[in-house]
Amino acid sequence: MLTEKKLNLPSVIESVEKAASEAEKFARASGLGEAELFAIDMAVRESVANAVKHGNKFAADKKVDITFFSTDGVFEITVRDYGEGFLVEDVPDPTDPENLLKASGRGILFMNNFMDEVAWENPAGGGMIVKMVKKL
Amino acid sequence: MAELNISERQAGDVTILDLDGKITIGEGSVALRNAIRRLLGEGKNKILLNLGSVGYIDSSGIGELVSSFTAVNKESGQLKLLNLTQKIQDLLAITKLLTVFDTFDDEGDALGSFN
Numbered sequence: 322m323l324t325e326k327k328l329n330l331p332s333v334i335e336s337v338e339k340a341a342s343e344a345e346k347f348a349r350a351s352g353l354g355e356a357e358l359f360a361i362d363m364a365v366r367e368s369v370a371n372a373v374k375h376g377n378k379f380a381a382d383k384k385v386d387i388t389f390f391s392t393d394g395v396f397e398i399t400v401r402d403y404g405e406g407f408l409v410e411d412v413p414d415p416t417d418p419e420n421l422l423k424a425s426g427r428g429i430l431f432m433n434n435f436m437d438e439v440a441w442e443n444p445a446g447g448g449m450i451v452k453m454v455k456k457l
Numbered sequence: 458m459a460e461l462n463i464s465e466r467q468a469g470d471v472t473i474l475d476l477d478g479k480i481t482i483g484e485g486s487v488a489l490r491n492a493i494r495r496l497l498g499e500g501k502n503k504i505l506l507n508l509g510s511v512g513y514i515d516s517s518g519i520g521e522l523v524s525s526f527t528a529v530n531k532e533s534g535q536l537k538l539l540n541l542t543q544k545i546q547d548l549l550a551i552t553k554l555l556t557v558f559d560t561f562d563d564e565g566d567a568l569g570s571f572n
Contacts, residue, residue: 367516370517
């Protein structure tokens with residue numbers, strides 16, 4: 322079974338909850354179990370929060386594009402922002418002792434931990450695309 | 458309905474904050490931050506956070522716990538955690554923060570650990 326859902330959300334904090342709620346509905350309809358639902362919820366919240374806050378910087382004229390895709394054995398989430406982009410290898414490791422007491426910087430760590438694959442792309446139109454895969 | 462409800466009680470010179478709800482980006486994190494700052498402003502620097510009814514925390518919420526820990530330590534105080542759910546424990550383990558916080562399953566033990 323192949324299904325897809327797309328969202329186009331404003332760059333506000335409330336979009337995190339909206340995206341998570343839609344992800345849960347879609348994931349439940351796709352037959353995912355509680356453990357998978359929790360992982361997807363964490364990944365969606367962290368990636369959309371990053372897109373809103375760090376990518377689009379809450380700009381009213383920039384949206385966050387989200388796609389949920391489900392097929393046999395795979396659940397994919399794609400989140401795109403229209404900000405300045407960044408190099409993921411430049412993001413400090415939050416588990417490094419010198420970063421342990423920093424107030425932020427753990428979102429990507431959670432995404433990597435809860436999803437089986439996380440891939441980043443700097444698209445031609447600017448911004449960032451992150452694609453996350455959960456193998457079912 | 459508020460994302461995070463915080464109620465406060467005193468046990469000697471330790472302030473216990475019973476947290477109920479979510480500590481997430483936005484309202485929840487801000488509520489915790491404001492509560493800690495208020496307590497420090499009142500000179501209350503021995504704080505026990507009861508997380509037993511925190512159903513959800515994201516990376517911003519974890520960051521707020523860390524900020525609170527740092528702020529209290531800066532005031533020569535102590536901030537400790539009580540009743541971590543398994544999920545919160547797992548998140549603190551992922552972030553290597555279990556070695557930073559003093560955590561307890563028993564309130565009596567937690568209170569007895571404050572200097």
